[in-house]
Amino acid sequence: MSHVHTWDLSTNPTKVAVIVAGGRGLRMGVDTPKQFLELKGRPILIHTLETFLLSYPDMQIVLVLPADHLDQGKKMTADLPGKERIRFTTGGETRFHSVQNGLRTLTQPAIVFVHDAVRCLLTVSLIRRCFEQACLLGSAIPVIPATDSIRLMEGEQSRALPRAQIRIVQTPQTFRSDILLPAYETPYRTDFTDEASVVEHRGIPVRLIEGEERNRKITEPIDLLIAAEYLHTS
């Protein structure tokens, strides 16, 4: 693609992770947003922040929180090593708006990682691979193959999709800021389910990268137990 120029890794590009913790976690059946639930004695969100802070000594974080949980988030991170690299903003009506709020805090060109706070099991290794590919190719979207058959609803009917061609999309969805920021200067659409779909809407193809089985989204109470087992065994 003529409009994507490789960024030179040796120039040490700025790294900013926009961690989206705007959700209200209604599926958990509790009042606490799921990113604040405890896993091995600490909030899910803290596990996520630690992995990003560890990944690169110059990784900066923009934490997007629900407005009425902003104080809680600030308090929670007050003793975290590396907390001086975290800045805060509040979430919007949808994920799109929350990411847009986070991106507005950027002040210079950067590699931007947009990550779900509730995917707290990602590894440093995945973050680094995303960084390197995004420098070279402009974007890095982690995906894993499907182990189940997948169908597409079409009105009352449904049809099987070719499983070998299906990919399950994860985060951090990683982009060079000169690709991501212009893409977010667009009105919201309901088919914007992730950052890749926003960038593609602008006509720019995204590049996939191998994700991680363990990098699951915590959406159900059982996922907390799964996550605890992963932390126990890894």
Next chain:
Amino acid sequence: MSHVHTWDLSTNPTKVAVIVAGGRGLRMGVDTPKQFLELKGRPILIHTLETFLLSYPDMQIVLVLPADHLDQGKKMTADLPGKERIRFTTGGETRFHSVQNGLRTLTQPAIVFVHDAVRCLLTVSLIRRCFEQACLLGSAIPVIPATDSIRLMEGEQSRALPRAQIRIVQTPQTFRSDILLPAYETPYRTDFTDEASVVEHRGIPVRLIEGEERNRKITEPIDLLIAAEYLHTS
């Protein structure tokens, strides 16, 4: 559809579960096929068989095993209450061939449940709902919504699919035998990833039904831990 006639539940149709345990479980990184791995002290397969045996007192089971594990399977089930309702056959080259082998043991019209042995967390309630819908509508394919974004590979490129229309397919895929058996009189195709795709290839639409989040396929070592947690909390 003119060719699907409702079966009367009051006539108590024959019920046969074809439990497919033909896989070699290479992803587990161990030599034991994954359906024989232990969960809470008993093989995964035994958990699955027990739920089917419990679901209806007249549920019959056709257990499809790898040829070199047939003796192991017979020994394993020797003390199982209801073992007289289990018959055995051996698996084929693919899942399609294994199911075909299982179906060849049927001797009378029945509601047929085709189930992955490694989905050992399904509930009696799901089996009953599948039975009732298959009697009425000819088929019942359990599905759950997608919580992740899904993409379809198209050569080197990929495109986002509309998430709200995506369904993740589970088992038991349940059919009236007059629909399922004729569909299996066809040569194997690589796009037969499940029973629904075989039936549709014959031009018969399938009917979806609400599946269960807990009804996951055990494909990775971590899934064993997940399953243990489900059994612990339910």
